[in-house]
Amino acid sequence: MNEEQQLHELDEKLRKLSVEGLWAQASAADLATYNKDPHTSVLPHVWKWDDLYGAIKTVGEMHGLDGKAERRVLRLINPAYLKMENRRQRTTTHTMLMTMQLLKPGEVAHAHRHNFAAFRFIVRGGGAYTVVEGEKLPMEEGDLILTPSMTWHGHHNEAEPIVWLDGLDNPLLFSLQVITWEPFPGGVQPVKKVGETTAPRVGTARPVWEKKSYDRPSYNLIYKWKDTYATLKNLSDGPGSPFDGVALEYVNPDGGHTMPTLACGIQMLRPGEATKTHRHNCSTIYHAFRGSGTTFIDGKRFDWNQGDCFVVPLWSWHNHQNRANDKEAILFSMSDQPVLEALKLYREEPGEGA
Numbered sequence: 001m002n003e004e005q006q007l008h009e010l011d012e013k014l015r016k017l018s019v020e021g022l023w024a025q026a027s028a029a030d031l032a033t034y035n036k037d038p039h040t041s042v043l044p045h046v047w048k049w050d051d052l053y054g055a056i057k058t059v060g061e062m063h064g065l066d067g068k069a070e071r072r073v074l075r076l077i078n079p080a081y082l083k084m085e086n087r088r089q090r091t092t093t094h095t096m097l098m099t100m101q102l103l104k105p106g107e108v109a110h111a112h113r114h115n116f117a118a119f120r121f122i123v124r125g126g127g128a129y130t131v132v133e134g135e136k137l138p139m140e141e142g143d144l145i146l147t148p149s150m151t152w153h154g155h156h157n158e159a160e161p162i163v164w165l166d167g168l169d170n171p172l173l174f175s176l177q178v179i180t181w182e183p184f185p186g187g188v189q190p191v192k193k194v195g196e197t198t199a200p201r202v203g204t205a206r207p208v209w210e211k212k213s214y215d216r217p218s219y220n221l222i223y224k225w226k227d228t229y230a231t232l233k234n235l236s237d238g239p240g241s242p243f244d245g246v247a248l249e250y251v252n253p254d255g256g257h258t259m260p261t262l263a264c265g266i267q268m269l270r271p272g273e274a275t276k277t278h279r280h281n282c283s284t285i286y287h288a289f290r291g292s293g294t295t296f297i298d299g300k301r302f303d304w305n306q307g308d309c310f311v312v313p314l315w316s317w318h319n320h321q322n323r324a325n326d327k328e329a330i331l332f333s334m335s336d337q338p339v340l341e342a343l344k345l346y347r348e349e350p351g352e353g354a
């Protein structure tokens, strides 16, 4: 037996012991993984508004789903993961899922809770409301509503059709194998009486008669567009961030990230503004809430228009440009930066000349 045969035999023997030598089968994927730069399977991609909105409208016309599909939800699947056999792995990035949801007038999405964190960003329509932990939160275009881990939430609509984007960290929790989910007993959670509710009426202020940590969640559950836009405008004559323009993060009351696993952001690119290039090892999913622009990702051009969603994979060089010279562009975004930071793994780098 020559040495190669001996080694082969050893490999076979080890396998029977559920053991493997580090020398065995160095695949192309291994080589890509063990590199001085991080390697991701996430691909950059743009989902066009017309495609998404057209599809969700069709879903709304499917009467076979009436009263059956509790949540009319379209998942945005990264092209890299379209062929994954397990639905749980058909996600937008490896850690995050973005979905588009339609709630028609008269519909109720019954309450449930789960340990994955989620949010809604309202993109079309209004007049509906989400109940989070008994708090009735009105939904209007541009509002951000959080449903942090383990908060009960259900959606109600007695007005016009409404479409929002959901952002979730369940791919991360799936890979940690810790996902839990449960329906609210009886389906609809009681809404607190007007005198008891606070989130929609006081924003980030705390009524002094509340005992901070017991009477309300320690999260700010709703960020109204009117306030968000006013802050963007207030800062729009300053320098902003070289990489992101007038960029804000939705912070929780203690000033930390939006939620422990997800950061939500909103940024204004002023007319004609082009940002400098950088990269970081968190991934970002964007939604072009207003305006049109171009994002260059690793040298490739990705044009976006109002309503489009797109992914910037981790560690890819990127910069943004507002294509209009007379109109602002506004990007909503979600990223997994808090996870990388919590694990002390976060890295970012400016591009050449930045």
Ligand code: 1HN
Binding pocket: 071, 073, 099, 101, 109, 153, 166, 168, 170
């Ligand atoms: C979910 O619970 C909602 O509560 C929306 O509205 C989208 C996507 C995957 C898993 C759970 C919701 C979801 C979801």
